[in-house]
Amino acid sequence: MGEVIVVTSGKGGVGKTTTSANLGTGLAALGQKVVLVDTDIGLRNLDVVMGLENRIVYDLIDVTSGNCKLKQSLIKDKRFANLYLLPAAQTKDKSAIDPEQMLKLCQELKKEFDYTIIDCPAGIEQGFRNAIAGADCAIVVTTPEVSAVRDADRIIGLLEAAELYNPKLIINRIKPVMVKRGDMMDISDILDILAIDLLGVVPDDESIVISTNKGEPAVMNKASKAGEAYRRMTDRIRGEEVPLMNLDIPDSFFEKFKKLIGMR
Amino acid sequence: MQTKHVVLKGTREGLVLYLDPHLEFNILLDEIENNLTKANQFLQGAAVHCYWVEKECSEKQSESLIGILERHGLEFSGWLTAADLPVPEKKIPESTMPEAKRFWEEGIAEAKCLFVEKTLRSGKSINFNGHVLVIGDVNPGAEIIATGNIIVLGVLRGVAHAGVAGERNAVVTAYHLNPTQLRIADHVTRAPDEEVAWRGPEIARISNGKIIVESLV
Numbered sequence: 001m002g003e004v005i006v007v008t009s010g011k012g013g014v015g016k017t018t019t020s021a022n023l024g025t026g027l028a029a030l031g032q033k034v035v036l037v038d039t040d041i042g043l044r045n046l047d048v049v050m051g052l053e054n055r056i057v058y059d060l061i062d063v064t065s066g067n068c069k070l071k072q073s074l075i076k077d078k079r080f081a082n083l084y085l086l087p088a089a090q091t092k093d094k095s096a097i098d099p100e101q102m103l104k105l106c107q108e109l110k111k112e113f114d115y116t117i118i119d120c121p122a123g124i125e126q127g128f129r130n131a132i133a134g135a136d137c138a139i140v141v142t143t144p145e146v147s148a149v150r151d152a153d154r155i156i157g158l159l160e161a162a163e164l165y166n167p168k169l170i171i172n173r174i175k176p177v178m179v180k181r182g183d184m185m186d187i188s189d190i191l192d193i194l195a196i197d198l199l200g201v202v203p204d205d206e207s208i209v210i211s212t213n214k215g216e217p218a219v220m221n222k223a224s225k226a227g228e229a230y231r232r233m234t235d236r237i238r239g240e241e242v243p244l245m246n247l248d249i250p251d252s253f254f255e256k257f258k259k260l261i262g263m264r
Numbered sequence: 265m266q267t268k269h270v271v272l273k274g275t276r277e278g279l280v281l282y283l284d285p286h287l288e289f290n291i292l293l294d295e296i297e298n299n300l301t302k303a304n305q306f307l308q309g310a311a312v313h314c315y316w317v318e319k320e321c322s323e324k325q326s327e328s329l330i331g332i333l334e335r336h337g338l339e340f341s342g343w344l345t346a347a348d349l350p351v352p353e354k355k356i357p358e359s360t361m362p363e364a365k366r367f368w369e370e371g372i373a374e375a376k377c378l379f380v381e382k383t384l385r386s387g388k389s390i391n392f393n394g395h396v397l398v399i400g401d402v403n404p405g406a407e408i409i410a411t412g413n414i415i416v417l418g419v420l421r422g423v424a425h426a427g428v429a430g431e432r433n434a435v436v437t438a439y440h441l442n443p444t445q446l447r448i449a450d451h452v453t454r455a456p457d458e459e460v461a462w463r464g465p466e467i468a469r470i471s472n473g474k475i476i477v478e479s480l481v
Contacts, residue, residue: 150386153403157385193403193421195383 002033004106004116005237006135008159010151012122014143015172018208018218020119021049022227023139025217026234028083032114035074035084037105039131040121041096044088051078051215052085061089064101070108079220084113094126099133106134115237124158132159138167139199144174144185149193156196168199170233175204176247200233202226203247270295272312274430274450279307280344283316289325293332300336308337309393309411310429315344375412384408384422404444413437423447432470441466441477451475 007020017040024036038046041060047053058073063086077083086109089096109116120131132138138159142152152169159167171190178184187201205226211218218227219234225245232242269284269292283292300307312333321329321343330340376394386405390396395412406422408414411429413436420438425447427434432449440462445454448468453475465480 150405154386154405157387160385192419193401195401 002110002112002114002116004110004118004134004136005139006118006120006132006137006164007139007141008120008128008131008155009122009141009148010124010155011142011148014141014148015202016122016141017045017049017119018212019139019141019170019172019202019230020046020117021217022219022230023234023237024083024115024117025050025077025080026219026230027115027117027237028077028080029219030234030238031082032238033082033112034115034117035086035109035113037086037109037116037118038088039097039102039118039127041088041127042090042093043121044090046119047075047085047087048215049212050085050217052087053215056087059087059089060105061092061096064097064105070105094121094130097130099129102130102133104134124154128155128158129162132162132164135164138164139170140167140194140196141170141172142190142194143172144179144190146185149185149190153194156194167196169194169196170199171201173204174201174247176249179247180249198244199236200229201244201247202229203245270299272299272307278341278430279310279312281312281314283314285316289321293328296329297332300332300338307429308391309339311339311341313341313344377412378410383418386422402438402443410434435467435469437465437467437480439465441468446475448475 007016007023009016020036024034028034036046036050037060038044039060040046047056052075055075058068060073062068063070063073074084074086077085106116106118118131118135121127140152140155140159142148156167169191171187174187175184179186187198191198203225205218205224207221207224208218208226211221211224218224219230221227229245232245235242269287271282273280273282281296314329326343333340376392378390378392378394378396380390380396380398381400383400384390384398384402384406386403388406390408390410392410394410396408396410396414398408398414398416398418401418402408402416402420402422402424404421407425408422409425409428411427411431411434413434414424414426416424416438418438419440420436420443422443423445424436424443426436427449430449432451434448436443436446436448442460443455445452446468447453448470451470451474463479466477467480468475468477470476
């Protein structure tokens with residue numbers, strides 16, 4: 001039996017879809033059989049980020065309403081034969097599916113795949129309840145902003161209420177330069193409030209924008225810092241102990257010089 | 265709560281509902297009903313005395329009033345006569361004001377207590393008639409409303425309202441007191457805008473008509 005992981009955040013725009021795409025691709029690269037499920041019905045994005053938009057024939061709602069078989073709706077990834085996508089419907093809305101159907105679907109996928117990764121929509125309403133219905137564990141994504149951390153806190157409470165205990169935290173888009181200046185919340189500030197296990201920290205990286213637009217997850221890009229962070233996270237999901245990425249920025253020439261002459 | 269004909273006031277003896285003596289009882293009932301519906305759950309669990317000047321009301325009228333109060337979670341604790349009414353407080357010059365008494369001397373030392381053995385996250389609300397003890401943190405966006413004291417063995421970052429039924433001797437204590445907003449009885453205060461470092465466990469209470477925060481150690 002595989003594992004169903006829901007990627008959620010509460011707040012929108014913190015990187016749920018990017019995280020889902022990268023973790024899924026990363027796990028597939030490690031030889032695992034993975035399916036990505038987009039539950040953001042009406043605002044589907046995961047297919048675009050994966051570069052599979054033009055291959056969609058059937059979607060999630062077609063499966064739950066019995067228009068097609070589950071197998072027919074799964075889109076095989078361009079890069080990995082062991083990675084599949086189940087896209088959301090774009091012309092329906094969140095009420096087109098209910099938590100019970102979602103649970104049934106997840107149980108079906110679990111038999112077939114090592115990892116089922118569910119991309120959750122923003123918010124705490126029906127879309128969220130659908131997404132978590134069949135999950136075995138949860139990953140909460142946040143950015144180092146007070147508003148995102150507030151929402152993550154609420155989501156963790158709601159996950160606990162739905163008996164999804166011990167969610168893992170991903171801190172996305174951290175800017176080491178700003179943290180060093182004291183202008184951005186650092187990792188320990190966030191962990192103080194949320195008090196859950198950290199799965200990984202992703203540095204802010206321009207290559208993510210490029211890879212998202214191209215439909216090629218950054219995890220495959222060896223030169224990308226964010227890609228490296230995702231690779232470490234997939235290793236952690238596989239049960240390996242991997243240290244956090246070194247996000248310290250080396251002192252600039254002037255800082256070294258100042259230290260040398262004792263100005264600091 | 266105050267409208268044309270019905271006034272709800274917090275007094276030293278608790279809440280008193282004053283009814284306009286010039287009006288029909290039924291009209292008054294309607295107004296009370298309306299007001300309580302609007303007042304949300306703020307008053308949940310409070311005990312109320314009622315006062316309708318010298319007028320005697322029939323058993324039936326009394327019953328329908330009690331019914332309305334109970335439907336909104338309030339407890340009817342009896343009719344007051346003019347003699348029972350609290351005399352308006354005399355202004356005492358600040359310098360001669362007695363030191364605020366500690367809460368355990370005031371008879372709320374023994375009351376029901378709710379233990380919460382987890383961190384309260386954003387969106388969680390605790391409403392309790394008695395004291396509340398949290399073993400964990402209270403995060404921003406969470407609130408605790410209690411008729412008694414609130415004690416947090418952790419960081420209090422959310423909203424705490426102690427003595428919600430008008431008990432001004434109620435206190436809020438936390439290992440790290442850093443609330444979004446702190447309320448005791450009818451007093452409200454908020455944290456300073458700048459971030460404050462941890463100063464050790466602290467206690468907040470009302471002294472000389474203001475909420476003050478003192479170190480516990």
